[in-house]
Amino acid sequence: MSKEEKIIQAAIEVFREKGIEKTKVSDIVKAAGIAQGTFYLYFPSRLSVMPAIAKHMVERIIVTLEEGISIDKPFEQQLEEVVEMIFLITKEYGDIVALIYAGIAQTEHLKEWENIYAPYYAWMGNFLLSAQQQGMIRDSIDPSRSAKLIIGLIESAAEQIYLFDDSKDETMKLLKLELLDFLYHALGLRHT
Numbered sequence: 001m002s003k004e005e006k007i008i009q010a011a012i013e014v015f016r017e018k019g020i021e022k023t024k025v026s027d028i029v030k031a032a033g034i035a036q037g038t039f040y041l042y043f044p045s046r047l048s049v050m051p052a053i054a055k056h057m058v059e060r061i062i063v064t065l066e067e068g069i070s071i072d073k074p075f076e077q078q079l080e081e082v083v084e085m086i087f088l089i090t091k092e093y094g095d096i097v098a099l100i101y102a103g104i105a106q107t108e109h110l111k112e113w114e115n116i117y118a119p120y121y122a123w124m125g126n127f128l129l130s131a132q133q134q135g136m137i138r139d140s141i142d143p144s145r146s147a148k149l150i151i152g153l154i155e156s157a158a159e160q161i162y163l164f165d166d167s168k169d170e171t172m173k174l175l176k177l178e179l180l181d182f183l184y185h186a187l188g189l190r191h192t
Helices: 005-016 025-032 036-042 047-070 075-092 096-107 108-134 143-164 169-187
Strands: none
Touching: 005 025, 005 047, 005 096, 005 143, 025 036, 047 075, 047 096, 047 108, 075 096, 075 108, 075 143, 075 169, 096 143, 108 143, 143 169
């Protein structure tokens, strides 16, 4: 693991434990086992590590999707798997997601969000383009623009459940079904 990766991992741990406001650079470097000067070689401040944490999470999401999608299944089931995996990631890493939002919102790094999410958007765009080329979804959608909308919709629904509500399992199941029904119609899938 590189020093930068150690810093990012340590920052995640310390931010989770202490919160954004109470975390100091000295806490992060102690957890990373590096000198404070080394931290500043990579990041100018404690909050400047937030985009790197967000990038790390995007990479984790993409790996999870690539490993979890059953390419031998019909597109409709693959889409269900995408929704399920994004919900699971949000459930497992909800505290990190909340930290990233709070941390990036406090800095000038908010402008970087689109660049950080670019690989995620590209993955979803390719997923949709492949389905479109196989005639599984409408020709009239633009896979690139739709990728952003779909990611935003799925993440928003997952965050609503895991970050903002104390919803029960039954509520979550109903929300997923409604979300999938919405996506099926938007993409032109016929769900029976």
